[in-house]
Amino acid sequence: MKHKLGHLIIAAAFILSACSGGETGPYNQGVYMLVDTSGTYTKELDQAQRIINFTLAKLNPGDTFAVARVDTGSFSEKDIVYKQSFDDRPSMTNQQKRKFRDSIDKFIKTAKPSSYTDITGGILQAIEYLNEANTGKKTILIFSDLKEELRKGFIRDIPLQLNGYRVVAVNVTKLRSDNVDPREYLDRLENWQTKVESGGGTWKVINDLERLDPIFD
């Protein structure tokens, strides 16, 4: 009799522990967005705001979202403009989304152009952040023309560990030189694709900001 009672107590404890601390990791989503603030690309920040708002609208309770600027040295927590792991409760999540949006508005208004563009450093920071967040799906959005310009002495020839990551380049604008020789633009895209895919990630480019749904496909 005692033996059976013990089994019952263990089973009840197991069920209760499962209920109180259920798994969240494998099902939530983590998005890290890199916003290029170099040179004339600051003029495109309004478009970045659109993408951020779209992403906020798509995310659910329990998801994680961070927006970071890409400047001279982007492998730094200081470059994270705003980050948020959304609460379990939908009402709290809505409040957090509004707060997120307000912070991004302030950033857009006050953003200053940087001299260099350290995209690789930003991606490394994104990997570190999303690995820590331990989200089920991991997406890195790169809002940039993808032309990397590093300050002298910065080493970024590092293989990226992007297993399980989706890297989506959005609003990849063509530079003046691209118009002269479109091969430059195509090579730039190809280089990034190779870099991402050799790191184990998947690569996608979305230039039509009216159709952003594929970001979360």
Place this chain on the structure above:
Amino acid sequence: MNFSEIFMIVPNPVVSGIIWFVVLVAIMYFARTPAHLAIVSFCRVIHNAMRLSAHAVMRAEKRLNERNREVLLAQGREAAERIIEREFDRVDATVRRDLAEYPALHRQLSEEITEIDDDYKNSTEVPPEPPAWVKAVEAVAKIPGKDPMVASILEDIHSSMVKANTQAIEEYRKSSHKRHEHLKSMMPHWRKVKSILGQVDKSVNSLITRSQTIDRHMEEYESIVRKSDRAVRMLSSSSLTQFFIATFVLVIAIGGALINFNLIARPMAEMVGGTSRIMGFQINNIAAMVIILVELAMGLFLMETLRITRLFPVIGALNDKIRIRLVWTFFSILFFLACVEAGLAFMREILMQDAAATRAILRGGDQGDSIVLENSHIWITTAAQMGMGFVLPFALMFVAIPLETFVHSLRTVVGVAGVGFLRAMAWLLRLIGNIMRFISTSIVQVYDLIIFAPLWIERTIKHKTGKEDNVDRASVF
């Protein structure tokens, strides 16, 4: 070494094929008798095995059929007993309600009849007595002559008689009027008697109708107790009909439960969180489902304690005092859960508005709140959701009735399906057995067809040497 290497005895594939064919035919010719025996015995084994299996399956089918019959009759008997019991309860209620008042009714009737009797007696006509002096008048009238004295007497008598006659007529009229008054006062008594008799007639007719119903049910019950084929057929048909009706109603109930689930799953995320999962299912969905299942369970128990269903004999066997307490307990829990659901439905609407406002802000600036607040008819959907949240738990309570029917009829349906399956199985086994029985002959014929050349040579040689024997046929067949 692969197949082609083994096959290619000589470089030419056709020649290799012919060589292999000749070798095989030679082997088959020499192994002919044992091969025939093996084929025939193998097919016979299969045939016998199938036949035995079919026999076993048919035995199982027969047992299942008998068991089905027993279960069906037992269920039918129980149902008939319930119906008869209910009819007797109704008769009891009628007798208690109507015939319990019968002594009072009888007394009332007797009083009314006494009243009528009195009135009748009072209204009896009493014949007027003939005047006593008529004989004196006759005597005076016989006096002869024309005496004026006599004439005067007769005149007086005449006037007295006219006067007396007038008085008598007046009195007679008065007494007739009195009698008519008595007869008039009898009218309400007659009507009352008629009404009382009408009531009695109604009660008696109701009892007669009930008794006829009971007779009909008793006939069915006796038929079930006699285990007649007609009763089995009737019960089986009734059970199948009930099964389909109960399934249909249960499908409707499942639809209701799903709507209920959608009403409370989203706001549940506010209580238990919207991201945790157990076995891949969101915990808020599980919590919503648990609430609905608890409501269903409470509904089942409530119907059980009200003795509408009989799924749990333990509850049915409880004494009335405890049963009534349980009725109130289950009803209170159900009411509480219905209130919780109404609250959650209200919360759902608030959350949806909040989400819509956030989406509007993210989409187009600061007007999100105003966009949502502008919709002044939103209270209608809120009220409808709350109403549904409150009503659905009580509506789902009635699932107990089709569920009971479904459970009871499911046994019959599964039994009938099982019998059908076993019959099909037996037929298939017999078919395979018979095919194997006749196929052995065909295989032997095909075998001989392949080696027809050596057989032909053998027969030709034997024919020439005159050594005809029938060893082959005898050995095999």
